[in-house]
Amino acid sequence: MSEKPNFNADAEKIAQEILRKVDAESDYRTLRGFAAKLVAAIAITFSVFQLYTAAEGALDAMIQRSIHLSFALCLIFLLYPARKSWSRESIHPIDIVFSILGAAVPLYIPAFYQQLVERAGTVTTLDYIIGLVGILLVLEAVRRVVGPPMVIIASLFIIYALFGRQMPGPLAHRGVDLPGLVQHQFFTTEGIFGIPIGVSSQFIFLFILLGAFLEKTGLGQLFIDLANAIAGWAAGGPAKVAVISSALEGTVSGSSVANTAGSGSFTIPMMKSLGYRPEFAGAVEAVASTGGQIMPPIMGAAAFLMVEFIGVPYLRIIQAAVIPALLYYFGVWTQVHFEAKKLGLRGMKREELPKLGIILKERGHLLIPLIALIYLLATGRTPMKAALFAIMLVILSSMLRKNTRISFSDIVKGLEQGARSALGVVAATACAGIIVGVVTQTGLGLKLGSTLVDLANQNLFLTLFFTMITSLILGMGVPTTANYVITSTIAAPALIMMNVPVLAAHMFAFYFGIIADVTPPVALAAFVGAGIAKANPFRTGIEASKLAIAAFLVPYVFVYHPSMLLINVTAADIIEIVITSIIGIIGVGSAVSGYFLTHQSILERIIFFAGGVLMVTPGIETDLVGLGLLIAGYFIQKQKVKKGLLEIPPKVNSGGVA
Structure with a gap:
């Protein structure tokens, strides 16, 4: 089992102090x-x-x-x-x-x-x-x-x-x-005891409890070690480790702020030690941790609320979320890669990294509960039964090896920690019930929806923009769960009035409620990352917004083209969407980073960005134009490299900038 670097202890202490201040x-x-x-x-x-x-x-x-x-x-x-x-x-x-x-x-x-x-x-x-x-x-x-x-x-x-x-x-x-x-x-299921707290009492609590037990088995460290073994050696390896490990941790964690503090105390100091700017290091971890809430199979608490609000199976929501979530993380990964190339950053030495085979041999069995959970959800079991069975499997699978075995004391502590971790969600869902109760009692949802549509002058893009701003503002001080309840009750009806599919309308509000955690001026996850990195909070928030560029683009795309959510698509459509979107995200990521084969001029960045956006947008015409722009950008960059028109990056070794 690999040891954490010595610089971790101080970072963990700082992370806890920051959490107490901002959360x-x-x-x-x-x-x-x-x-x-x-x-x-x-x-x-x-x-x-x-x-x-x-x-x-x-x-x-x-x-x-x-x-x-x-x-x-x-x-x-x-x-x-x-x-x-x-x-x-x-x-x-x-x-x-x-x-x-x-x-x-x-x-x-x-x-x-x-x-x-x-x-x-x-x-x-x-x-x-x-x-x-x-x-x-x-x-x-x-x-x-x-x-x-x-x-x-x-x-x-x-x-x-x-x-x-x-x-x-x-x-x-x-x-x-x-x-x-x-x-x-207080005396009906339309207010405090409405759908939000109902979902908390039946589904969310059990998944939080599952996360508490998984933590006791050391699954979080397993994710970090797996990510290190897979990508720690690559250019900018530690940042890529942060992206992978946080995506994995996000499958069992519903809090972007807590996820940033937990894994960030390990990944952020490591990124800084290899030469990443403090603001960039903090932003990478914040964006990667925030994305955990849109990453199947669990997707944070709001996904369970979506099941109840729009009346679709949980499996359908998971399916719809897959491509957008992958594009989100691929967008972050792409920018991390280009930033590393731009700065000349190398990864860690292979001898410093854990070996994948050894990790899987010693602790691979800890993944059994998650694999079983995905299988149970995919085969139509209720989230409640799937979570219950997964909790039992956590305890049983931990017994397979002595080094992962959890004791009776750990089980008791897991029960306590699970309940304590759920308190914020229970309070937020009860309060969200008050808001929903007022909406149902007064008809405010339809009134606001109609007002929003009228304000946008029946223009879908403006309606989407106003919905995005509403979600981002609410996200400044409202947890994701409650944010989704409010926006789905107030803003989503406006989108549905304009013939946006119900699932796409709710996913749009869901996405921007989550992205509020990394969007200035109040970006709590980014602020936690900045605190650990000892960086400027606002600049870290700006870096986080740039890294999360895919999350700002993709929701608009899947509203205009619901095929990205796998609505009315064939297998061939899915393959085409995935391939073109990946190419498009590379183009957008390079434009935001200002680097592809070498540093980009303003014109080149515009070419790559426009080409990338067109490629992400489903459709033969947009794909062809977008591909043409990206090919043109590639040849411009190729010529610059041939002519030697590139800046020499600072020399960097595995210990940081020389």
Whole structure:
């Protein structure tokens, strides 16, 4: 088993400090003694409850979701202090009160479920008080674990529901009184206990728990070692390692920020040591980690929400995501390669790298659960059953070799860590339910969709552009899960009104909600990468946006040409799309990098960029024109090399710039 370089320890410490500053979910209490045991016991019970209902079948929707929320609120108030100035080593008495309320209020629903069903929408005084307190508890929990921006957005929606009759123009509605709002939000499956938290309680939690168990087996280090063995020796090897390992880790991680901090503490110092600029090194890891959320088979939490929102099988969403995700990572890989060539960077020495055969022999069995997961999803098993079976396989497969075997203590810790890791998602989905509840109660979705179409003057490109901007703005302070819920509820209907296929409309909103993590001015993943690299955050964000150029282009392409999402295509169409898109991404990547065979002039960059975009766009005419431009660009570059019109890059060895 390979050892991490010595420079890793400091980077890991820096990464954790940065996470606490920029990611509210990482700023939790570190408890000891009885308090730590109490939190562990609640978290473990939470995970056991989820596993039990996955094995035996989920309870009635309202009961399952209310118990799910009860566990989460209880833990959030114990782990996340109300004020940043409060101690991180003990629980404040006020937070104990909040925790008790957080656990008790949602349990009102299963405790009085029969009476609530019989009343069928009639709200008593006690119901009203419980529901109102429940809404406030959700908002406070979100403020602590997700951050204020999402609370502000949800609060604005609540204000709109209550005072919408006074709104001007087409956004006005007949108005909702407070009891009616509370009843809709807390005692139906249209609000807090709606689809978002339903998906969290049935699917998302189990996949987060799966990720926690996989982490205990050392799968993350296996991904890094595999990537090193495959690409560590190539030009700019460490950056390519970051791309591969983060893509692999993204299949089991739903957080771009946490993924950047985790794998970035290893890859970023290694990239810097070989000569990459700090801003570029931080950007590579941020973009690679962010892309994990669009990489099948898991694709982060939002993919499960998409299943419920548009009513298509999970396998269909995976199929649709494959080509765009591959193009995203190939785009990053291409720019990493051209940057290495431009700077004259070589890879690591082969003797410093782990051997692929040895890695697979010693730890290849750790991949069995992921392979089984993909097979189960591909053969039509529900995500819940597939995740449950994969969790069992993680434990069993780890036992095959002594060096990967997880102990009973590791299993218990995995149960605790899985529950703790899910808290942000539970809070975000509950809050997203408030937003969806207002939309369904007031008809805001169709109103905003029509307004967006009118604002764009019935122009599809402008509608797409406005949707992109909306998603990017929301992504500045809202987690991907909630971002997708909001944009798919508000913006996607506008695209559907313009005859965009439903799957393409939702994937468009999904993509740009994710890319917000690497788009300035607030690019959290890029900021974490910058912190580890000790680079300028804004410049790192700019570099990240350039690296993620494919993610900005591809969604527009698959809206205009849904064949990229494998909608109504043949096998020949798929082969053509893949080949032409790969050639196109090479052209776009070289233009952004300013290098192909040698450094490019402004005109050459325009030729390569235009040719690349045309090649990515499906269609015989665009492909022919694009290919012609790229061939012309290639011969121009070839002539420059022959004539010696190239800049000599700085001499670099495996230890960095000489």
